[in-house]
Structures are given as structure tokens and as C-alpha cells.
Amino acid sequence: MANDNKMNLVILGLLDHEDLTGYDIKKRIDGSLRYFWKGSFGSIYPALSSLEENGLIKRVKSKSNASGRERIVYSITSEGRESLLGWLTESKSSNSLKYETLLKVYFGGAADNVAAIATINEFEKEVEADLAVLRTYKDNLSKVLNERDHVFYYLTVIFGIETYEAYLRWCSEAKRILLDRKYMGNKR
Amino acid sequence: MANDNKMNLVILGLLDHEDLTGYDIKKRIDGSLRYFWKGSFGSIYPALSSLEENGLIKRVKSKSNASGRERIVYSITSEGRESLLGWLTESKSSNSLKYETLLKVYFGGAADNVAAIATINEFEKEVEADLAVLRTYKDNLSKVLNERDHVFYYLTVIFGIETYEAYLRWCSEAKRILLDRKYMGNKR
């Protein structure tokens, strides 16, 4: 069906739970999904159009009449659900990680250690803030694991916690190493 | 200078160490950088052209003459080095993570637990293989940390180890949770 692009699948997955507008989808991506996924309006709206054209989703409400703000609510179709299921049962996945932070550390030899330490500090600050949020999510979800859907959300939350804690351990260790060698032969 | 796209910076960082061809750059990205960065030929060659046009890099050798295979070796210029340094001293970085694995787990409620477990198993297998490689890198680098450049490489390697170990802990825990609830209310 050639609908194997990632945004299509994110949309199908979200619509499988509830009807949503493009704007709602963006909020979900920036909310629950933010610890393992990213996406922008520039890919959401074209994906919605293409999915609708192919009959995988349909619009259920669209109020652009009279004095109403335009608002297009989409719903998944049975074809869409089928496509989602096909994707979920392919166990092969491709994960794309691009850490600008690590890139700066890798090339850090071209500047002094202070620059690399500042980069790590900035990263550490963000991770600490996110980790605090993830921990409250975990506490709340722990109480409702009797509902099946919550279990899957819970699994992604503990993934975030596990990896963010790893980030923090690395930040400490990396800064320690850089400080220990602060005056080590610097080209500049 | 508007040369703030990511591939430009990867290229400048790599050329700061040694002269390289586009193909060499791809090998470095798929080699030492692969645990925290990705990039394809389709972005490397256009970036090389644009960097050359703007005087941040220059070609030092180019053998397309007579019976020679075409081979364009690039070198960084002082303007390029300046641009690299400017980027390295901006501590703000943007990290883009897209785990298809986690997306499938998050939407896992639409299929049975077996599908999610298979997805996790596949991920676990790849992580284990990569982790073994990272550990040998670490062992080898540990012996040469007296050279400054090795320190920065070492830091990215221990980042990989720390996060990959976190992935494996999560895989075990996630599978345990899913197996415990294997027969929990499945829509299908």
C-alpha cells in the first residue's frame, strides 16, 4: 500500500484510540511521545491528506461553516486499522538517533575542555528536568496498570527513565574525565 | 554564515582531523559516529559542494584524469575551522531521537503482547551485538587516553555503553511485564 512512512503510522496509532485533529496529533507527539519521537506540522498535515486519499482515515467532523473556526476531526477506518496491525506485527524496526551533544563532544578536541563541559552541563540540565516529569508519570501510571492500554504507556515511560538515568551517570563521569585532564595538551 | 546545517558541521569536524573524500566521510559516520549519529550520501555530497562554494573547505586532490578513478579529497580551510569552533562553543544542542521500537511498544495495545515482545527481542539482539563492539573499543581506548583526541572518542564510547546497558535492562523488565500480563484483556 506504500503507506509505510513513519508519520502515517504515528497518526494511525493515535487515531486507533480516539478521533483527533492535526493539532491534537501534534500535542500528543509533543506530550506522551516526546521521549522517543518527534514530528512537526509540516509532516502531519500532508500525511493526513495522503491517508485520507487512500481511505485509511476519514474526516468525521469539519466545521468551517458560518462563524466557526475550521476544525477537521479524523477517524481511523478498518483499512487503516489493518495497516496499523501489519506494521505492529513486523518486529524489525529502525531507530534513528542524532545527538548533537555527542557530536560536539566527539569533535571537542578542536576547542578547549571548557566548551565540552558547558555542552554537557546544558544537556544534563534538560535531562534532569525531563526525568522529574517522567518519574511523576511513572508514579501515576503504577496505580492504573490494571488497564491494558496503560501498560504500554508505562513501558515507554520506564524506557525514558532508564535511559535518562544513564545519561546522567554519563554526564558526571564525562565531566570528571574532562576536568581531570583540563590542562592536557590543547592545540589552541 | 547560514552554514548551520548539521551535515556541514559533521564534515568540518571530520576534516579538522584529516583530509577525506565524501566516501571516507560516510565510512566515518557509519563507523565511530554510528552510536550517536546517522547520515547518507544524499546529504554528504550536496553539503560538500555547498561548503566548498562558501570557502569553508577546499579540494586538495582530484584525480579524474586519464585512466584514473574519480576521487575528490577535501581539506578544511581556516574559515571552516573558525565556523567549527563557533559551533563547538555554543553549548545549546538539539538531540533528535526517533525510536520506531518504542513507537510500536506505545501502540502495542492494538495487537497482542506477542507482537510487542517480538519487537523488543529484535531490538535487544541488535543492542547486544553493538554493545560487544563498544566494549572492545573501550578496552582499546583505555590504553591510549594519554592522547587528547582519544579522550573525546572515549567519552562517546562510554556514552554508548551506558545507554545500551540501560536499553538491555529495559528489555528484560518490559518483557517480564508483558509476559506477566500476556492474557490480559486483548481487544482482538
Add this chain to the structure above:
DNA sequence: GGATTATATATCAATTTGATATATCGTGCA
């Protein structure tokens, strides 16, 4: 009442992906 923020869709240039095309070089092996 006026300012600001949230809701909402849409588009654009620039970048990136993933695939494909093309051609040469080096190595193993039969």
C-alpha cells in the same frame, strides 16, 4: 477593552533519507 496565549490549518525552502545508477579497482579462485 486590550493583550496574550491556545487552538487550528496550511505552506515553503532547505535538508535528509533511502534507493538507485554508474563506473572503477582489488582480490580471490578456478
Add this chain to the structure above:
DNA sequence: TGCACGATATATCAAATTGATATATAATCC
């Protein structure tokens, strides 16, 4: 000697994505 195969090497393309911007209405705050 030939020839198949993998590595080297550049380049391009459609499709997807980013990050920004434009436009407009609704809700909230002071």
C-alpha cells in the same frame, strides 16, 4: 588468464521531514 564479487567513489532522485512562517479565531487574564 579470466571473471565474479566486494569495496571504492561520485552523483542524483522522489519522497519525507524540519523548522519557520502566515493566517485566523477562541479563550483567558488583568
